[in-house]
Amino acid sequence: MFSLTVRRHFMIAHSLPRKAFGPAQGLHGATFVAEVTFRRRALNDDAIVLDIGAAGTIIEEVLADLNYKNLDEHPDFDGKLSTTEALAEYIANKVATRIKDSDDGRELAGLDVTLRENPDAWAAYSLDFTA
Numbered sequence: 001m002f003s004l005t006v007r008r009h010f011m012i013a014h015s016l017p018r019k020a021f022g023p024a025q026g027l028h029g030a031t032f033v034a035e036v037t038f039r040r041r042a043l044n045d046d047a048i049v050l051d052i053g054a055a056g057t058i059i060e061e062v063l064a065d066l067n068y069k070n071l072d073e074h075p076d077f078d079g080k081l082s083t084t085e086a087l088a089e090y091i092a093n094k095v096a097t098r099i100k101d102s103d104d105g106r107e108l109a110g111l112d113v114t115l116r117e118n119p120d121a122w123a124a125y126s127l128d129f130t131a
Contacts, residue, residue: 001109004049005037006056010063014071014082027072030117032087034063036095037112040104050104062094088113088125096127 015027036059040049066074071082080086092113099105110128 001039001041002043002049003037003039004052004055005035006052006059007033007035008056008059008063009033010067012066012069012071012082012087014077016081016083018081027070032084033116034059034091035112035114035116036091037114038099039109039111040107041109042107044104044107050099050108054102054104058095058098061098062091065094066091084115084117084123085125088115088123091115092125092127096129100129 009031011029011031013027013029016024018025036055038050038055043049066087071077074082076090077086092111095111095113099108099111108129110126112124112126114122114124116122
């Protein structure tokens with residue numbers, strides 16, 4: 001299996017209004033490094049998984065809808081917790097929607113999204129594409 005990973009960062013504000021989240025129950029900011037890994041069983045005719053520039057553009061477009069936003073007010077998170085894990089799943093699904101119908105996207109086996117909050121803590125979500 002081959003893979004290509006592209007990283008970008010984004011900043012959000014949100015609250016996690018459940019007792020389990022302690023001080024994070026209140027409105028606070030978070031800066032994430034988003035790593036999106038595209039997986040492919042065989043390289044394309046250009047001997048790559050996916051063009052790095054194209055992958056970066058897709059990720060930037062998805063993150064633009066989140067960057068500098070208060071997720072408590074974001075319609076896609078209405079009534080949902082915007083935990084790191086939930087954000088990773090959200091980003092994976094949005095990236096998949098944008099890439100799945102492209103020439104290279106149809107050949108991808110899946111993708112993984114890792115969100116790093118700091119060097120010591122991160123969460124990830126893996127999305128496998130059906131053949």
